[in-house]
Amino acid sequence: MAAWMLTGFLSFLFLLEGTVLQDLAPQAWGSPFVWIPQPVTSGIILLSLIQGRKAGLIYGLCFGLIHDLVFGQVIGVYAFSTAAIGYIAGQISRQFVSGPIVALCATGICQAVHLCMVFGWYRLFNVTQIPWEESMIYHIIPSVLINTVVAYPVYRGVRWIVGRFHPHSLQLFE
Amino acid sequence: MFLRLFANRRLFVLLLAVILLTVSVGMTRGEREKVTWVEAGVKNTVAWLSSWIPSPSRLLAEGSPEGKGEEGEEILQLKAELSRLKQENRQLKEAADYIDKNKESYITAQTVARSPDRWNDRLVIDKGKKDGIQRNMPVVTHEGLIGRVSAVTDQMADIQLLTDSGSTPGIAAHVLAGEEIFGLIEGYDEKSKRLLMKKIPSGVQLKKGQLVVTSGMSEIFPGNLLIGTVDKVTTGDFGVDQMVYVKPAARFERLQYVMVVRDPAKIQLKKHRQKLDSKDERNGGN
Numbered sequence: 430m431a432a433w434m435l436t437g438f439l440s441f442l443f444l445l446e447g448t449v450l451q452d453l454a455p456q457a458w459g460s461p462f463v464w465i466p467q468p469v470t471s472g473i474i475l476l477s478l479i480q481g482r483k484a485g486l487i488y489g490l491c492f493g494l495i496h497d498l499v500f501g502q503v504i505g506v507y508a509f510s511t512a513a514i515g516y517i518a519g520q521i522s523r524q525f526v527s528g529p530i531v532a533l534c535a536t537g538i539c540q541a542v543h544l545c546m547v548f549g550w551y552r553l554f555n556v557t558q559i560p561w562e563e564s565m566i567y568h569i570i571p572s573v574l575i576n577t578v579v580a581y582p583v584y585r586g587v588r589w590i591v592g593r594f595h596p597h598s599l600q601l602f603e
Numbered sequence: 604m605f606l607r608l609f610a611n612r613r614l615f616v617l618l619l620a621v622i623l624l625t626v627s628v629g630m631t632r633g634e635r636e637k638v639t640w641v642e643a644g645v646k647n648t649v650a651w652l653s654s655w656i657p658s659p660s661r662l663l664a665e666g667s668p669e670g671k672g673e674e675g676e677e678i679l680q681l682k683a684e685l686s687r688l689k690q691e692n693r694q695l696k697e698a699a700d701y702i703d704k705n706k707e708s709y710i711t712a713q714t715v716a717r718s719p720d721r722w723n724d725r726l727v728i729d730k731g732k733k734d735g736i737q738r739n740m741p742v743v744t745h746e747g748l749i750g751r752v753s754a755v756t757d758q759m760a761d762i763q764l765l766t767d768s769g770s771t772p773g774i775a776a777h778v779l780a781g782e783e784i785f786g787l788i789e790g791y792d793e794k795s796k797r798l799l800m801k802k803i804p805s806g807v808q809l810k811k812g813q814l815v816v817t818s819g820m821s822e823i824f825p826g827n828l829l830i831g832t833v834d835k836v837t838t839g840d841f842g843v844d845q846m847v848y849v850k851p852a853a854r855f856e857r858l859q860y861v862m863v864v865r866d867p868a869k870i871q872l873k874k875h876r877q878k879l880d881s882k883d884e885r886n887g888g889n
């Protein structure tokens with residue numbers, strides 16, 4: 430049941446990524462800074478922090494693959510990167526005691542790694558030709574900052590769902 | 604040595620994943636004629652679901668109704684609906700005005716979603732093969748050219764925007780400067796927000812503000828679709844040609860309604876070419 434709820438929640442966030450959040454992002458209003466909205470990735474990272482690396486890996490792979498199929502020019506980049514970041518987040522969650530602030534910091538770091546990884550693959554396969562300094566300053570850094578802030582409601586959502594069905598795993602988390 | 608590698612299962616899985624990634628990217632990148640039914644299914648489902656989510660710019664356009672103390676809920680709703688329809692009507696009229704001036708037929712479609720990252724700038728629209736859209740058709744707004752159809756399923760189509768930062772097949776274009784000067788639109792400079800028009804002969808004199816349109820000589824694009832205006836002229840990559848920074852006429856920030864240009868002549872040409880190609884193959888086989 431929790432799995433269905435989480436899938437539904439993440440799918441809803443996925444739909445928001447392509448539609449509503451596109452209109453709210455600064456680039457839609459003419460700003461040179463680009464926010465790449467990634468609440469789904471935040472959700473997967475947070476889920477992985479709470480439920481462990483296996484959940485992160487599976488959800489990451491599925492949602493990454495959907496992202497690739499819907500928006501991608503090539504299939505596999507997001508599937509690999511999101512699955513990898515889900516796994517890494519699950520791995521580091523064992524290293525510290527966690528609360529909301531620590532969880533958000535971890536999300537920020539993982540988001541940065543994820544975006545760098547995606548950009549790296551895109552550069553490698555020549556999907557994009559933007560120089561990396563430019564993409565760092567205008568795309569990745571603003572995206573990480575905004576995504577970390579947006580991750581808070583996602584954190585509440587994931588926690589609520591997990592807490593409702595598996596209160597035990599949440600106790601371990603705190 | 605090999606056994607030790609297999610003993611570390613995680614490393615092995617990681618290696619396998621990287622290999623799988625490389626293979627799948629290698630297979631799917633570049634120009635593909637068709638999308639598989641699995642991809643088509645996922646694309647259609649997501650496009651259909653996304654079309655149910657109202658976009659905030661449409662909601663903003665409705666404006667905030669005033670004097671809510673007096674009016675009932677229903678009247679407010681009707682007012683909101685009316686202003687929404689007005690806005691839609693205005694946009695569609697602008698589009699229709701544009702249509703009257705051109706002879707090709709236009710398929711008006713609504714944007715459903717846009718790819719979140721700008722490294723791979725795609726748009727998903729709610730019209731597909733059954734509405735007559737084919738691959739490589741140009742896509743315009745009432746302001747000018749914005750891209751081309753990169754993949755199409757029965758119910759939806761993917762548009763690769765001109766602002767896509769990857770390598771795209773160039774678009775044959777003319778600068779209208781008394782005579783028509785030929786060049787290729789290849790790439791987009793994100794910093795200055797200009798399209799790059801390359802391979803222009805070095806002898807010609809170009810001025811700021813001259814119009815750039817698509818060339819009718821191209822096999823896939825109809826001619827005379829407005830792309831933008833000349834902004835800055837520099838020397839090209841090879842030193843023997845000129846490169847022009849073209850200021851795009853269309854805005855790419857918020858794209859709500861787009862039009863796919865259907866040029867009967869080019870479709871005929873494509874069919875003819877396919878027929879010729881298949882004939883060649885048969886002859887080659889014999």
